Amino acid sequence: SYVLTQPPSVSVAPGKTARITCGGNNIGSKGVHWYQQKSGQAPTLVMFHNTDRPSGIPERFSGSNSGNMATLTITRVEAGDEADFYCQVRDSSSDYVFFGGGTKLTVL
């Protein structure tokens, strides 16, 4: 088992920068992926392999991963960014997929 720890909630004013963290043992050695889930919808991939954005995801979204912490950063936050965000890794020893508990991003 591999535990990923996310803060339950992050609040940010429109136009400011939101940082959502994902902690795990030596997570910097793994590829971390991030999903956004808006209310009532299925999750969508917003960042893969730590720093890569799928097509259609704004440049305002960026990622980093080092040591025991990965971070999803959203600059110039908009009301439409409000959602639950989940980090995810695949453990190389078991091949199992693990998710963080999720972070609710609130735009004030």
Next chain:
Amino acid sequence: EVQLVESGGGLVEPGGSVRLPCAASGFTFSHVWMSWVRQAPGKGLEWVGRIKGETDGGTTDYAAPVKGRFTISRDDSKNMLYLQMNSLKTEDTAVYYCTTESPYSSSLDNWGQGTLVTVSS
């Protein structure tokens, strides 16, 4: 355009069984790893298991809570993925999503809209 459409959800009694199909289109299905992910009401995402593509042997992996009760299979001739769920428990109540999984990055790139399974008497 990649499309994944789950169906088959509904109300099932504890101890019962249900099979969830997922219809895939817009990509070469037989080569792609497919995963199931579930989300209990008001809770986070939980990986259920996967089936690898034919070039990787089509083998399966399951999360501990469902191992021995759930079976993932695929029919590449029909572009269909299945989740057979047996010996269902109330804690299996969730929305079940089928997803594509990249064997290279391990990301779950595409998701269906999900189907709700409620296990209750």
